[in-house]
Amino acid sequence: MDLENVDSRRGIDAPEAGYHPNLKKRGRIGRLWRQIFQFATVVSMIALVALVLNIVNDAFGYAAIENEIAPETLSVTGVSIEKLPQEDLVKILEANVSRGLMRRLENDQSFILRTRENVYDLVIERVVEPSVVEQWSLFESIFKRGMIFSIAAEKYPEAEVRFESWLDIQFIKSPQSGDAIRSGVKTAILGSLWTIMIAFLFAFPVGVGAAIYLEEYAPDNFLNRVIRTNINNLAGVPSIIYGILGLAIFVRALDTITSGAIFGYADATTANGRTILSAGLTLGLLIMPLIIINAQEAIRAVPNTLRQASIGLGATQWQTTLHHVLPSALPGILTGTILAVSRAIGETAPLVVVGASTFITVDPENVFSKFTTLPIQIYQWTSRPQDVFHNIAAAAILVLLFLLLAMNATAIFLRNKYSRKY
Amino acid sequence: MNAAKKRGLPGEGGPSQTLRKQYRVGETIIQGFLFICGMLSILITIGIVFELGKESLLFFSKQQWENTNKIIDENISDSMTLLALSESGAALHQGGIIKIDDEIMEIAAINGSSITVVRGFQNSEIATHLAGQEIYTGSRVTLKEFFTKTEWNPQIGKFGISALVNATLITSVIAILVAIPLGLSVAIYLSEYASDRFREVLKPILELLAGIPTVVYGYFALTFMTPLLRTIFGDGVVNIYNTASAGIVIGILILPMVSSMSEDALRAVPRSLREASYALGATKLETAIRVVVPAALSGIAAAFIIAISRAIGETMIVAIAAGAGPAFTFNPFDAAETMTGHIVRISGGDLSYDTVDYNSIFAIGLLLFVMTLCLNIFSQFIVRRFREEY
Numbered sequence: 001m002d003l004e005n006v007d008s009r010r011g012i013d014a015p016e017a018g019y020h021p022n023l024k025k026r027g028r029i030g031r032l033w034r035q036i037f038q039f040a041t042v043v044s045m046i047a048l049v050a051l052v053l054n055i056v057n058d059a060f061g062y063a064a065i066e067n068e069i070a071p072e073t074l075s076v077t078g079v080s081i082e083k084l085p086q087e088d089l090v091k092i093l094e095a096n097v098s099r100g101l102m103r104r105l106e107n108d109q110s111f112i113l114r115t116r117e118n119v120y121d122l123v124i125e126r127v128v129e130p131s132v133v134e135q136w137s138l139f140e141s142i143f144k145r146g147m148i149f150s151i152a153a154e155k156y157p158e159a160e161v162r163f164e165s166w167l168d169i170q171f172i173k174s175p176q177s178g179d180a181i182r183s184g185v186k187t188a189i190l191g192s193l194w195t196i197m198i199a200f201l202f203a204f205p206v207g208v209g210a211a212i213y214l215e216e217y218a219p220d221n222f223l224n225r226v227i228r229t230n231i232n233n234l235a236g237v238p239s240i241i242y243g244i245l246g247l248a249i250f251v252r253a254l255d256t257i258t259s260g261a262i263f264g265y266a267d268a269t270t271a272n273g274r275t276i277l278s279a280g281l282t283l284g285l286l287i288m289p290l291i292i293i294n295a296q297e298a299i300r301a302v303p304n305t306l307r308q309a310s311i312g313l314g315a316t317q318w319q320t321t322l323h324h325v326l327p328s329a330l331p332g333i334l335t336g337t338i339l340a341v342s343r344a345i346g347e348t349a350p351l352v353v354v355g356a357s358t359f360i361t362v363d364p365e366n367v368f369s370k371f372t373t374l375p376i377q378i379y380q381w382t383s384r385p386q387d388v389f390h391n392i393a394a395a396a397i398l399v400l401l402f403l404l405l406a407m408n409a410t411a412i413f414l415r416n417k418y419s420r421k422y
Numbered sequence: 423m424n425a426a427k428k429r430g431l432p433g434e435g436g437p438s439q440t441l442r443k444q445y446r447v448g449e450t451i452i453q454g455f456l457f458i459c460g461m462l463s464i465l466i467t468i469g470i471v472f473e474l475g476k477e478s479l480l481f482f483s484k485q486q487w488e489n490t491n492k493i494i495d496e497n498i499s500d501s502m503t504l505l506a507l508s509e510s511g512a513a514l515h516q517g518g519i520i521k522i523d524d525e526i527m528e529i530a531a532i533n534g535s536s537i538t539v540v541r542g543f544q545n546s547e548i549a550t551h552l553a554g555q556e557i558y559t560g561s562r563v564t565l566k567e568f569f570t571k572t573e574w575n576p577q578i579g580k581f582g583i584s585a586l587v588n589a590t591l592i593t594s595v596i597a598i599l600v601a602i603p604l605g606l607s608v609a610i611y612l613s614e615y616a617s618d619r620f621r622e623v624l625k626p627i628l629e630l631l632a633g634i635p636t637v638v639y640g641y642f643a644l645t646f647m648t649p650l651l652r653t654i655f656g657d658g659v660v661n662i663y664n665t666a667s668a669g670i671v672i673g674i675l676i677l678p679m680v681s682s683m684s685e686d687a688l689r690a691v692p693r694s695l696r697e698a699s700y701a702l703g704a705t706k707l708e709t710a711i712r713v714v715v716p717a718a719l720s721g722i723a724a725a726f727i728i729a730i731s732r733a734i735g736e737t738m739i740v741a742i743a744a745g746a747g748p749a750f751t752f753n754p755f756d757a758a759e760t761m762t763g764h765i766v767r768i769s770g771g772d773l774s775y776d777t778v779d780y781n782s783i784f785a786i787g788l789l790l791f792v793m794t795l796c797l798n799i800f801s802q803f804i805v806r807r808f809r810e811e812y
Contacts, residue, residue: 030707034615040607041616041624044681047674048631051639054646209459217456224460229802231463236728236798237791238735240762241470243769244787248473252775272772285466292463318449339633346635349737349762353769353783375637375738382641382742390645397638404633 055401058394061141063164064152065181068129069096081123089119096127125182132181132388133159167395175361176377180388185396188377190363191276191356192345192403195373198280199287199344204337207291211333214292215299216321234289243350246282251354254278260368274355277367282354283347287340294336298329331418338411342404348375374400474791477784482568485560486778487521488579490514494522495535498551506536507557519543519560522551526560568785574748574764576778585748586786589665589758593740596669596754597676597733602726604673605680609722612681613688614710625682632678640742643671648743651755659755663745666754671743672736676729683728687721688714692812720808727801731794737762761786 074081076088084092090111094102105111105122124130133156136148141163152161174184210231218224255273256262258281302325310320326333356376364371374396381393491511498505507514514520514537518529526546527539542548563581571582612621647667652660660666691714699709715722745757746767759767765783773780 026705026708030705033707037607037611037615040604041611044604044608044677047677048627050646051631051634051642051674054642055638058645206459206462209456210463213453213456213460217453218460227460227463230467232802233795233798234463234466236731236794237470238732238737238762238794240735240737240765241474241787241791244765244783245466245470245473247769247773248477248784249469274772288466289463316446316449318452342633346633346637348635348637349741349766352741352766355769355772358770375635378637378641379738379742382637382644390641393641394645397641400635401638404635408630408633 055394055397057138058391059166059398060138061136061164061391062145062148062152062161063135063388063391064133064156064159064161065130065164066133066156066159068131069127070158071128074123074127081120086114086116086119089116089123092123092127093119101126130181131179132164135164135388135391164391166391167398171392171395172399175363176359176372177361178359180386180392183392185374185377185399187360187363188372188374188396189399191371192373192375194276194364194367194369195280195283195351195371196341196344198277198367199283200337200341202281202284203288203291203340207288207337208295208333210288210292211295211299212321212326215296216317216325231289231292235293239286239347240349240353242282242286243353245285246278246350246354250278250281258368260366263368272355274357274370275368276364276371279351279354279356279371279373280367282350283344286347286350287344290340290343291337294340295329295333298332298336299325301332302328331414335411335415338407338414342407342411345373345403345407346375346400348373348379351376352379374403470791474784474788477781478788480776481778481781481785482563482565484781485519485521485526485562486576486579487558487560488512490520490557490559492557494551494553494555494557497553498522500541500548500550503530503541504536504538509535511557512559514559521558521560522555523549525549525551572750576782581782582750583761583786583789585750586759586761586764587789588750588752589740589744589748590734590760590762592665592752592754592758593669593672593736593744593760594730594733596666597672597736598726598730600670600673601676601680601729601733605677605725605729606684606722608677608681609684609688610710610715612685614706614714625685628678628682632682636675636736636738637742639671639675640738642674643667643739643743647671655755661745661755661757663743663757664755665740665744665758665760668740668742668744668760669754671739672733675736675739676732679732680725680729683725684718684722687718687725690721691717695812717810717812720805720810723808724801724805727797727804731797731801734797735762735790735794737766741766761790 071081074092076084076092079088081089081092093105109118111119134152136144140148149161152159171184172189173186174182175187176185177183210227214224214228218227250258251273258273258275258278260275260277306324306328307320310324311317315323351373357370357372358380360370360372362369378393378396378400381389381396384390492514493508495506495508514529514532516529516532520527520529520539524546525541525548526543527541528543529537530540531538561579568581568583570584571580572584572588573580573582574585612624616624644667647670648660648662648664651664651667652662695713695717696709699713700706704712740760740763744763745759746763747757747759748764749756749758751758765786768779768783773783
């Protein structure tokens, strides 16, 4: 239905021009604004598409990689180092690195016990020492391929130019490293999973409990009205405030519990309370209002007839809630919880304040370990001045977005599969 | 009744049952647990207010000591009140507080390079001091200084929060200038003009985008928006870190929220109102602007205010793209640190407790909390007060 056009096509204004003197003008203004609205929508879409493209653009592309020592010179009797047996690789290491380093490596793990892959990685890391001297974005790599090769040949005659997918299996499997090309997100992914698990275990029971209380038990009195308003306000508090709260309470006041000292984990490196447990509890506080609000909505959607039927049959309030209300509301509650948890995965600011580690290469072992998470990693790499860290930040963003997409898809799937219509 | 009693209840031969409500311990415990869960949200709020308030009080009440680079020229016994000081260093003023070792004194008078003091000020212990001790002046952050001064550098005793608030306001205003016209236009287009199918595709996309972590937007600001601004306005004009880029990207961040919430409000306006308007001869635009938008105004206003509050509290975008260092500037192309950005930068790494920096983040946090809380309460008030029920 397009009224502007309808008006002018019928030409109501033609025979009785005096009656509708401004109809044409009104129609014109209407069409103009329609185009403005349409244009605004297109502009918004472009901005959002640019966001995604910009990340993909940085996560892939040609890179010029220079080796300290060319791998070909290391080959023994014509066999390239990829195919050399372990003993020869150890010999290469011995010949090229200092004795102190060799002893340290031997102390970490005896060379006899190491796998061939491990020794090969050491040779690449310590002897060949590849480093990125320049890198190009995906668009440049596609449209200006020739130019890239000629520039690289001119500026870095030694360098190998190859198409680098910054996001690859090795990137997901490796721990953090000071060198961009070997850096990975394994520690960060594990840290993210640990923290959201704690956040979930803390916030889900309490959040759902609060929602049940407010919807099924709470009489309409002053206290409960205060609780309701308060939950809405908590949902609007900036996340960094939760970080400050976590710093004051979990990291500082409850230091002995969150550092694990009370349970006998007297690890000097983590004893200051800046642990996975503190981070998880902080995120738990952050998502609790969201879980409560979503669970309340899901419980409210359960029709009253169900409750009345159950209570009419002699069930108690709790039996009614447990056996009838909760099973019906569960898909809604789970969907809401997943959305809340996916918000927790992406949170950065509160974790910086709570004290995420800037550089750790050790995987977290328990809730009293130091931690880093994916968003923290992205933040740190983005803050580095070297461009190559922006590339791996983009790759880490893709990992994070993939994780979020998977969770959101699960939420939508749950909603569609189990939602009941009454 | 009697007959029923004689016959007994169903379940013949079994023990007679009472139908009176039974007291169940388990139910009471569960109900108690649920009540505690509900109360926890209150506890969180109290926790936020208490912790922020407590540490902020410390921030405003604790003396900050600053080295004057002056030393005592002669030994001071515990009865002396006239002290001879070296000429060099910062100037002292009458009524000021100084500290030598652990003793605090108040300056009663200044004559040349020697001063008359009141000993044992603020219940500190009166002691003897040897020549060569350094003298510290104490200053206390006053609320007036906190809100009126424009330089923020706690390490050297500058506590003008307006440097940070100003940057927050600049990024927020830019964000609002981007998000509100665009967001409202998108909302009007989706609700009044777009086909159902287009809307069904676009709405979930908008909601999905609202779920992208803000650190990703921060990356976008630094690696896309800043270079874009620099190519448009020139490298000399636009700093690598600037509030304009951060503000625009915050605008893009809150855009899906503004458009999604406003669209919900517009769609909630009943169709009969639109049809009445058409019947009176209004065009589609006139219907949208003069009938539908005013009818949905409370919802739209609430969306705007929540968006503003979100823009003020937004952290990662400004931490990455707006710059690291407080600066009082009105130029959006200059680097300036916002309140949230400052908190993140200061607390990154190991922040030691009971330092100026530690206390100051609570004072900034309290101000931020109060600002966003007022906006949120205001938006709830608008919805309740001006809501049109159809």
